[in-house]
Amino acid sequence: MIEQNFEPKIVAFCCNWCSYAGADLAGTGRLKYPENVRIIRVPCSSRVEVQMIMRAFQNGADGVMVAGCHPGDCHYDTGNYHTRRRMMLLQSLTSFLGMDPDRFIVKWISGNEAAKFKSTVEEFNETLKKLGPADKVRDQRCGI
Amino acid sequence: MRVGVFICWCGSNIKNMVDVEKVAKEAEKMPRVVYSQDVQYLCSEVGQADISKAIDEHKLDRIVIGACSPRMHESTFQQLLESKGLNPYYVEIANIREQCSWVHTDKDKATVKATELVKKAVAKSYHAIPLTSDLLKVNKKALVIGGGIAGIQAALDIADAGYPVDLVEQKPSIGGRMAQFDKTFPTLDCSACILTPKMVEAATHENITLYTYSEVENVAGYVGNFKVKIKQKAKSVKQDICNGCGDCMEKCPKKVANEFDEGNSKRKAIYTLFPQAVPNKPVIDRDNCIYYKTGKCGLCEKICPTKAIDYNQEDEIVENEYGAIIAATGFDIKDPQDLSEYYYGNHPDVITSLELERQLNASGPTSGKVIRPSNGKTPEKIVFVQCVGSRDRNKGNAYCSKVCCLYTAKHTLLLNEKFPETESYVFNIDVRTGGKGYEEFYERARHKGAKYLRGQVSKVEPLGDADNKLLVRGYDSSIGEQVEIEADLVVLATSIEPKVGSSKIAGLLGLSSDSDGFFSEAHPKLKPVETQAQGIYLAGVCQGPKDIPEAVSQASGASAKAIILFNKGEVKSVPTTAMVNEEICSGCMQCKPVCPYEAISREYVTERVAGKEVKRPVASINRALCQGCGACAGLCRSGAMDIGGFTSKQIMAEVDTL
Ligand code: SF4
Ligand code: SF4
Numbered sequence: 001m002i003e004q005n006f007e008p009k010i011v012a013f014c015c016n017w018c019s020y021a022g023a024d025l026a027g028t029g030r031l032k033y034p035e036n037v038r039i040i041r042v043p044c045s046s047r048v049e050v051q052m053i054m055r056a057f058q059n060g061a062d063g064v065m066v067a068g069c070h071p072g073d074c075h076y077d078t079g080n081y082h083t084r085r086r087m088m089l090l091q092s093l094t095s096f097l098g099m100d101p102d103r104f105i106v107k108w109i110s111g112n113e114a115a116k117f118k119s120t121v122e123e124f125n126e127t128l129k130k131l132g133p134a135d136k137v138r139d140q141r142c143g144i
Numbered sequence: 145m146r147v148g149v150f151i152c153w154c155g156s157n158i159k160n161m162v163d164v165e166k167v168a169k170e171a172e173k174m175p176r177v178v179y180s181q182d183v184q185y186l187c188s189e190v191g192q193a194d195i196s197k198a199i200d201e202h203k204l205d206r207i208v209i210g211a212c213s214p215r216m217h218e219s220t221f222q223q224l225l226e227s228k229g230l231n232p233y234y235v236e237i238a239n240i241r242e243q244c245s246w247v248h249t250d251k252d253k254a255t256v257k258a259t260e261l262v263k264k265a266v267a268k269s270y271h272a273i274p275l276t277s278d279l280l281k282v283n284k285k286a287l288v289i290g291g292g293i294a295g296i297q298a299a300l301d302i303a304d305a306g307y308p309v310d311l312v313e314q315k316p317s318i319g320g321r322m323a324q325f326d327k328t329f330p331t332l333d334c335s336a337c338i339l340t341p342k343m344v345e346a347a348t349h350e351n352i353t354l355y356t357y358s359e360v361e362n363v364a365g366y367v368g369n370f371k372v373k374i375k376q377k378a379k380s381v382k383q384d385i386c387n388g389c390g391d392c393m394e395k396c397p398k399k400v401a402n403e404f405d406e407g408n409s410k411r412k413a414i415y416t417l418f419p420q421a422v423p424n425k426p427v428i429d430r431d432n433c434i435y436y437k438t439g440k441c442g443l444c445e446k447i448c449p450t451k452a453i454d455y456n457q458e459d460e461i462v463e464n465e466y467g468a469i470i471a472a473t474g475f476d477i478k479d480p481q482d483l484s485e486y487y488y489g490n491h492p493d494v495i496t497s498l499e500l501e502r503q504l505n506a507s508g509p510t511s512g513k514v515i516r517p518s519n520g521k522t523p524e525k526i527v528f529v530q531c532v533g534s535r536d537r538n539k540g541n542a543y544c545s546k547v548c549c550l551y552t553a554k555h556t557l558l559l560n561e562k563f564p565e566t567e568s569y570v571f572n573i574d575v576r577t578g579g580k581g582y583e584e585f586y587e588r589a590r591h592k593g594a595k596y597l598r599g600q601v602s603k604v605e606p607l608g609d610a611d612n613k614l615l616v617r618g619y620d621s622s623i624g625e626q627v628e629i630e631a632d633l634v635v636l637a638t639s640i641e642p643k644v645g646s647s648k649i650a651g652l653l654g655l656s657s658d659s660d661g662f663f664s665e666a667h668p669k670l671k672p673v674e675t676q677a678q679g680i681y682l683a684g685v686c687q688g689p690k691d692i693p694e695a696v697s698q699a700s701g702a703s704a705k706a707i708i709l710f711n712k713g714e715v716k717s718v719p720t721t722a723m724v725n726e727e728i729c730s731g732c733m734q735c736k737p738v739c740p741y742e743a744i745s746r747e748y749v750t751e752r753v754a755g756k757e758v759k760r761p762v763a764s765i766n767r768a769l770c771q772g773c774g775a776c777a778g779l780c781r782s783g784a785m786d787i788g789g790f791t792s793k794q795i796m797a798e799v800d801t802l
Binding site for chain 1: 213214215239241242243244246247248249250253254256257260261264650651654656657658659664676677720738740741771772773774775777778779783787789790792795796798799800802
């Protein structure tokens with residue numbers, strides 16, 4: 001059942017060099033996007049461990065986004081290629097867990113794509129609103 | 145653990161959208177927070193003094209800042225902590241400006257979010273570990289990629305400071321675009337006259353090694369210690385034996401379009417790029433040489449008095465080490481053939497400004513005469529079209545190419561001087577003359593009779609008369625009317641674009657580019673020559689359109705950065721490196737192949753198991769090489785790998801505050 005006025009929680013792991021910078025630029029450009037996104041800064045999208053994503057879902061995230069530099073633009077040369085491979089695996093695992101794969105997205109957002117950052121968050125937010133809370137993998141014991 | 149929280153107003157930037165007092169109050173309730181305060185400007189001296197005082201009075205050992213992006217001021221606060229005897233990595237920043245006050249419109253919601261961001265940072269701060277960096281030796285040698293005026297200037301400056309420089313140029317000669325120009329604005333100096341001495345100086349400087357006809361193949365390493373592979377393409381002429389007599393070029397039967405003259409003249413298959421080329425010894429263009437195509441000919445070998453021709457020469461890979469790299473890869477111009485309204489490519493008398501530049505040049509394809517390519521006669525009416533492919537997102541590039549207004553003014557002046565009977569019309573959106581003496585120069589062009597029409601050209605088409613003239617249709621907004629001009633020659637000021645192949649260089653160097661393909665500087669205002677990659681600097685148009693004085697200044701700026709690095713002689717290594725927990729590392733070495741810097745190796749620890757000494761493999765990090773990307777930590781299935789500043793505990797703590 002989807003609650004009325006459901007505000008999804010979004011966790012966004014953003015790499016320091018591209019996507020975090022893109023989010024900063026969205027700020028500098030005074031672009032507006034929903035409040036419910038929490039950005040976690042990581043050196044490179046390849047730093048993100050699968051456990052971190054699963055923990056986010058367990059602890060209340062309705063959607064998780066991993067964002068890094070465009071393929072070929074990685075500050076560390078090859079990091080995002082590893083991200084791509086690793087996260088594709090996780091994507092198939094989410095469906096295996098019975099979770100809607102649309103709750104987990106991987107995006108390439110460069111340091112100057114402020115508008116893309118904004119639109120990605122907005123679209124993701126809309127998708128999650130339709131999907132409702134992600135209680136399938138939620139840790140139910142602490143009553144979130 | 146005693147955490148202090150400081151919330152910045154950033155003047156009104158944060159305060160207008162976030163209730164900073166409330167956030168500071170809420171922070172006080174967070175576990176282990178013993179002090180909290182809001183401050184008008186945390187980055188100011190007063191703000192820093194407030195933090196410093198609170199550290200002393202409340203014995204704080206973790207600092208959490210709610211302010212602008214850590215990308216702005218993280219190092220400011222880190223330095224403050226260091227000066228207070230705390231580890232710089234004991235400060236954590238909640239980005240409540242870029243990620244909150246600036247992007248939201250509901251003050252209540254923004255205040256809640258700011259509080260949560262602070263809570264997240266506080267949680268992360270509990271798990272902060274002290275980090276240090278090592279001092280690494282810098283290899284005091286520079287690599288400059290690109291032998292145009294920017295690259296030459298950068299190389300000369302570094303060489304004059306006493307450090308060796310390698311200058312790599314993909315063409316057979318250095319000189320770049322400036323060598324193609326006839327005169328330079330606003331002084332009308334002869335371009336070659338001011339450039340050639342610099343080229344010669346670069347070639348003869350004891351600290352400079354030229355690699356012409358060469359390309360950078362691979363770049364590894366990091367600031368102070370880059371390892372670079374340079375491919376020296378086979379020149380097929382032994383450069384040490386050739387005396388540059390040029391007999392071979394005369395006798396070579398194969399003629400090809402001369403790129404130096406924008407295709408408007410012919411050169412031979414064995415050639416020097418232009419008469420004053422440096423080095424002034426020919427190379428064989430194997431793609432066009434008859435010998436390489438059919439195995440026959442061999443004329444140059446027969447004719448060469450010094451026996452310098454060597455058809456079997458092979459490409460050579462040179463491997464060198466550098467402390468700093470300067471990218472000066474320059475530009476190309478947009479092919480106006482994409483913009484069909486200008487009829488370029490369909491009528492010989494529609495040419496680009498660079499083609500006109502070559503015509504004007506005494507050693508160019510027309511020996512300095514300006515002609516209509518269709519009939520070789522001097523044109524009477526010349527129409528200049530500005531912003532061809534510039535300042536129009538839909539038809540090319542959104543940006544302004546910056547130099548076209550001035551070089552067109554120059555062209556009208558030169559035409560007026562050499563061929564007073566010609567008439568020049570300049571269609572423009574507006575004329576941009578920022579630069580010393582530039583407005584005066586433009587005024588002079590108008591004064592001498594160039595007619596400026598404010599408006600854009602909608603179409604160029606053949607008139608179909610006996611003279612094969614062109615009809616230029618455009619709009620003159622100053623009179624609010626459509627105008628038509630029957631022109632003998634149409635000159636297109638085509639957009640400047642990043643050099644073809646510069647994206648490959650960006651990939652090799654780990655540089656990011658802006659949406660137009662120009663290399664991105666580290667900060668648009670305060671770090672215009674640095675890049676996000678330490679030890680790599682930018683010079684010239686590869687970073688964005690600029691004129692010669694700007695390119696030269698930037699080159700000197702870039703070389704100053706390299707010289708500073710060399711003078712210091714050492715750099716601090718990245719403190720946020722990977723760390724292995726040897727206890728739980730299984731020695732699987734899955735992490736090794738993902739490391740882009742080859743920083744991971746297998747080592748052995750000795751342990752006592754059941755009374756026996758055993759050796760167990762574990763991963764080990766070379767901290768000098770590791771750049772802290774975290775690819776290894778993201779992958780490690782044992783959870784044995786961690787990244788300083790971004791440990792699993794720290795990130796999990798952030799996740800848990802959801
Ligand atoms: S750190 Fe992890 S991935 Fe690397 S060898 Fe040890 S267990 Fe394997
Ligand atoms: S963090 Fe790991 S993968 Fe990245 S550079 Fe360091 S050792 Fe290599």
